[in-house]
Amino acid sequence: MMRKLIVVVGLLFCVMLWVSSCSTGRVEVGELSGEELLRGQDALAVEDEEAIVVGFCQVGSESDWRLANTASFRNTFTEENGYYLIFEDAQNKQENQIKAIRNFILQEVDYIILDPIVETGWDGVLEEAKEAGIPVIVSDRQVQVADTSLYTCWVGSDFLEEGRRAGEWLANYLEEQGRSGEEIQIVTLQGTLDSSAQLGRTEGFGQVLSEHDNWNMLERQTGDFTQAKGQEVMEEFLGKYEDIDVVVCENDNMAFGAVEAIQAAGRTCGQDGDIIVISFDATSAAFQAMLDGEINAAFECNPLLGPLVSDIIQRLERGEEVEKVQYVEETYFDTTMDLEEMLKNRTY
Ligand code: GYE
Numbered sequence: 001m002m003r004k005l006i007v008v009v010g011l012l013f014c015v016m017l018w019v020s021s022c023s024t025g026r027v028e029v030g031e032l033s034g035e036e037l038l039r040g041q042d043a044l045a046v047e048d049e050e051a052i053v054v055g056f057c058q059v060g061s062e063s064d065w066r067l068a069n070t071a072s073f074r075n076t077f078t079e080e081n082g083y084y085l086i087f088e089d090a091q092n093k094q095e096n097q098i099k100a101i102r103n104f105i106l107q108e109v110d111y112i113i114l115d116p117i118v119e120t121g122w123d124g125v126l127e128e129a130k131e132a133g134i135p136v137i138v139s140d141r142q143v144q145v146a147d148t149s150l151y152t153c154w155v156g157s158d159f160l161e162e163g164r165r166a167g168e169w170l171a172n173y174l175e176e177q178g179r180s181g182e183e184i185q186i187v188t189l190q191g192t193l194d195s196s197a198q199l200g201r202t203e204g205f206g207q208v209l210s211e212h213d214n215w216n217m218l219e220r221q222t223g224d225f226t227q228a229k230g231q232e233v234m235e236e237f238l239g240k241y242e243d244i245d246v247v248v249c250e251n252d253n254m255a256f257g258a259v260e261a262i263q264a265a266g267r268t269c270g271q272d273g274d275i276i277v278i279s280f281d282a283t284s285a286a287f288q289a290m291l292d293g294e295i296n297a298a299f300e301c302n303p304l305l306g307p308l309v310s311d312i313i314q315r316l317e318r319g320e321e322v323e324k325v326q327y328v329e330e331t332y333f334d335t336t337m338d339l340e341e342m343l344k345n346r347t348y
Pocket of ligand 1 (some may be wrong): 062063064065066128140141197225250251252253280281
């Protein structure tokens with residue numbers, strides 16, 4: 001691996017670095033933003049010349065899933081594993097992601113990992129990365145670009161399949177309850193609009209919806225994948241519609257918000273309640289909510305992508321080909337299962 005010197009900003013900076021390392025010990029690379037590195041505040045040189053320098057551009061910290069995903073990358077891209085990680089939290093703003101990628105290019109990182117907030121608007125900056133000869137690995141959400149050679153590969157979930165699975169689960173559940181002939185009123189709390197997770201889940205569930213004439217989608221609105229926004233939108237839905245039978249929540253945190261809103265309105269939900277709550281992600285907090293009888297089913301989305309991306313990088317380092325599209329395996333959970341036992345093995 002080529003010698004990598006991230007930033008060297010003159011004598012003054014060297015003295016500052018020496019002073020700060022004397023007083024505070026090792027500086028955590030993962031805590032510095034690319035901009036800080038560029039400005040030379042707390043800037044570092046990569047000490048281990050063999051280390052693979054990786055810039056990871058994360059979406060934000062909006063959900064339990066996201067925190068587990070960040071932890072997966074931080075725990076994988078460690079010095080012990082031969083990496084030097086520069087972590088950027090874009091706080092759910094695409095412009096921050098574009099800025100971060102430009103900083104990674106200036107820093108001459110070896111690889112860029114991008115979890116794109118939305119699918120479009122990437123052609124220009126990915127072209128810049130390509131011109132700089134830096135491979136871009138897309139993880140979790142996807143990009144739509146005219147020229148797919150602008151990124152090396154993508155690894156993540158089949159969101160469309162998750163949505164279909166949720167729809168099929170609902171059809172079976174209603175049948176078991178002897179309600180397949182009933183009119184069913186549904187609302188949806190959507191994820192961040194135009195993100196792959198939102199698009200796939202909405203479309204997948206929508207496909208099953210269109211196969212059932214008696215299912216009526218009253219309204220879909222975004223809750224931005226957060227608990228607070230999910231709660232707010234559900235409050236609005238409960239005020240507008242009297243007979244909601246099902247709320248489809250495109251992630252766990254919005255489901256928790258929906259449950260709060262339902263209970264505050266004096267309504268019931270979950271296993272023995274009025275309103276069926278469907279969620280996506282299936283983090284351990286959702287297992288707990290199912291055990292508490294608050295949500296009915298959670299459709300798994302695996303956030304542990306760090307090791308898979310590392311494996312891709314190791315293969316690229318050895319000059320091997322990697323598959324362009326790699327899906328992770330997923331399942332679902334509902335209250336008919338032994339959730340207590342399953343929760344013991346849940347790592348996120
Ligand atoms: O479902 C949600 C998060 O992109 C799959 O983003 C991810 C989604 C996940 O905020 O909780």
